[in-house]
Amino acid sequence: MTSLMDHQARETVGYSFSESTAGVKQHGFYPYTDNGGSTLGITGSDFAILAGDTRSTSGYNINSRMVPKVFKIGGDDETGEGANIILSVVGFAADGTALKERLDTVVKMYKYQHGKPMSVSACAQRLSTILYQKRFFPYYVHAILAGLDEEGKGALYSYDPVGSYEREQCRAAGAAASLIMPFLDNQVNFKNQYIPGSGEGHALVAKKPEPLPLETVKGLVRDAFTSAVERHIEVGDNLQMVIITKAGIEEVYHPLKKD
């Protein structure tokens, strides 16, 4: 996610004396900033969770300690009531907000025109199209979309900035994705875990991933974020957790370390 911002690193080497181009001032327009932070989504048999920290940074500065990254899509503007889809965005916050506003409008227009709420799979395809329409000036975000599918099962879709997407059981995105994702592989999909005593060597039977209960998943999300906060400076302040079940959408906040 930092590749478009590398120019800053290359611009100055950091010598105390001036370089040969001294006196020549170059101006440029850099339309993107990396606002840090991390998001995470996990699904279960009858729920989906999206979570994100609420810190917003630029460089080593903290812009705000309370900028939520998870949004209800297609609900009431103030309360979010009536929404059945949630979206998390991490990367460039301004693009994230713009993307969420566009998807929210699209989902509402769908409901007004068709007289029924948009399904999660339809919304997932539509979000991919929205992202790809800006293929050559992308929304600089890693988006995760969640809801319940037609069978009532938890559905989670993750995207790259230009709209490649995939339905998954769990996904971490943002600054601490590299820290959280291997933990999730191990604890949600049981990667590298085998059934004890099931055989020797190649005969060992791998532990099959199965949908986890809601309370277990909540615990994993909080563990993942407290770990990320410990080792990544761009993650912290508060944890926002949005849980979608057939009963509706529940939103909870937990404090994280503020250092």
Added chain:
Amino acid sequence: MGSPFDINGGACVAMVGKDCVAIACDLRLGMQALTISNNFPKIFNYAPSTYLGLTGLATDVNTVSDLFRYKVNMYRLREERHISPRPWPTCPVLAGINQTTGKPFICGFDSIGCIDFAKDFIVSGTASDQLFGTCEGLWEPDLGPEDLFETISQALLSAVDRDALSGWGAQVYIIEKDKVTQRLLKGRQD
């Protein structure tokens, strides 16, 4: 050409348990994306219950491990006793049990010798981000030797599976006061 630290790939991690320590590494040796060998251990033994893990440029892994063996041998001849784990400014991950005090000890270094004394775990290599995540999530204080083995193994295997430059099996040492267990883990072969 990338950073010399990322050319050959590799990962190493050490953890403290109750009266024991563990140190583990992957086995891959690569040139950028091309895998050259899947049997390149990065942990070296210098004295009873004193182990050193080295990641980074493979030629320097060899150089430093040989230089260190020479220095340790000279120490043993001069002092007429084995060396005990203590800070030494050339090694990225050090793990062992102090033979006189019986205390578990781990520490890490950057390439120019800045020491990191950790009470929990030390990570290094191209999968260090991933290792920080898995270790921070799985490690807990006062693990016994078997639990520590399971923890360090799961942490290392899950971490290297998310790093293209590390993996191809792993080697784990569990170091107790008067016993060292070495285990070879197969892991994903891709």
